[in-house]
Amino acid sequence: MKECLGEIRRTAIVTGGSRGIGKAVALKLAEDGMNLAISFRGNREAAEETAKQCEAKGAAVLLVQGDVARSEDCEALVSKALEAFGRVDILVNNAGITRDGLLARMSEEDYRAVLEVNLVGPWNMMKATSRVMMKQRYGRIVNMSSVTGLSGNLGQTNYAAAKAGIIGMTKSYAKEVASRGITVNAVAPGFIDTDMTEAMPDSAKDKICQNIPAGRTGKPEDVAAAVHFLVGENAGYITGEVLRVDGGMAM
Ligand code: NAP
Numbered sequence: 001m002k003e004c005l006g007e008i009r010r011t012a013i014v015t016g017g018s019r020g021i022g023k024a025v026a027l028k029l030a031e032d033g034m035n036l037a038i039s040f041r042g043n044r045e046a047a048e049e050t051a052k053q054c055e056a057k058g059a060a061v062l063l064v065q066g067d068v069a070r071s072e073d074c075e076a077l078v079s080k081a082l083e084a085f086g087r088v089d090i091l092v093n094n095a096g097i098t099r100d101g102l103l104a105r106m107s108e109e110d111y112r113a114v115l116e117v118n119l120v121g122p123w124n125m126m127k128a129t130s131r132v133m134m135k136q137r138y139g140r141i142v143n144m145s146s147v148t149g150l151s152g153n154l155g156q157t158n159y160a161a162a163k164a165g166i167i168g169m170t171k172s173y174a175k176e177v178a179s180r181g182i183t184v185n186a187v188a189p190g191f192i193d194t195d196m197t198e199a200m201p202d203s204a205k206d207k208i209c210q211n212i213p214a215g216r217t218g219k220p221e222d223v224a225a226a227v228h229f230l231v232g233e234n235a236g237y238i239t240g241e242v243l244r245v246d247g248g249m250a251m
Contacts (some may be wrong), residue, residue: 009036009060011085012231013077015068015125016095018047020194021034021144024220025092026050028228030059036083036089037062039095043180060085068095068121073127078128088132090231093122093143096162098196100155111158118162119169126173139182140231145242147190147250163188167242174240182237187228189248192218214247 017038026038027038028048035057040047044065051061062084066073077098080089096118099110122143134137146157149163167186174184191197191208197217209217226245229235244250 003099009033009035010089011037011081011087012090012092013037013039013088014092014094015039018043018050020196021189021192021220021223022094023050024224024228025094026054027057028224030054030057032094035059035060035085037064037077039064039066039077041067068124069116071124074124074128076133083130087136089138089140091125091129091141092227092231093125095121096144098159100159102155103157106158114158115162118159118186119165122166123169124131133182134180138182141184142227142230143150143186145186145188147188147244147246150188152248171240178239183236185239186242187223187226187230188242188244188246189223190218190249192220192223212247213251214248216247218245218247
């Protein structure tokens with residue numbers, strides 16, 4: 001099914017769409033023939049490969065380099081998307097980082113860096129898209145949280161603070177814009193196989209797997225399917241929701 005508005009195609013911004021979950025989201029939205037503005041931080045090669053794959057599925061793609069922690073980069077991303085495609089219907093706030101360590105040993109710099117990218121970043125993007133979505137009286141926003149934001153996790157005080165913060169922020173903004181036809185939801189993935197989790201030793205992964213009722217780790221496509229549902233035309237009455245995609249891990 002094409003996500004069309006008469007002759008106008010829906011336009012989606014996916015932050016951190018060059019790799020991992022963001023790439024899977026971009027590829028899934030490309031199947032609907034959308035216009036895609038894909039942001040990345042530094043890995044241009046990966047971003048270009050993702051763009052090529054999305055275009056092969058029928059999407060028009062704009063690649064924009066920038067740091068979501070910088071409000072001016074977020075404003076530029078939205079301006080470029082508007083210039084290229086004329087509207088912004090969907091925002092997937094996916095970009096994120098980890099800088100793990102036990103609190104006693106974690107530097108303040110690592111604590112702040114994770115909050116800047118993972119919590120301030122999505123706020124910057126929601127603010128940068130707020131005017132256009134309100135004017136359109138249409139918007140679909142999905143913010144990437146994590147089961148760590150629900151349950152906490154050893155060595156992730158910074159990441160858990162950001163991902164729990166995302167949930168409160170999602171629900172608050174959902175209340176502010178529901179009457180304007182804009183939905184704001186969060187997705188909370190469990191353990192998903194991407195570069196972010198690649199570095200973990202196999203023994204730690206095996207231990208995590210034992211606590212996943214589904215008996216396996218997740219794939220980026222598992223998360224992309226949930227995002228695709230929430231940004232679809234048919235999900236217009238779902239807002240302020242947190243959808244776990246974790247094989248039952250945080251049940
Ligand atoms: P990933 O493979 O490490 O990819 C991260 C993406 O974010 C890349 O596209 C990267 O761009 C981009 N990025 C990083 N910092 C950025 C910044 N400051 N500004 C703009 N883009 C930036 O990560 P992932 O595993 O796919 O995770 C995606 C999201 O899901 C994150 O929010 C993460 O916290 C969340 N999540 C992941 C898991 C998991 O198990 N993997 C679980 C729960 C939640 P470059 O390619 O240019 O570096």
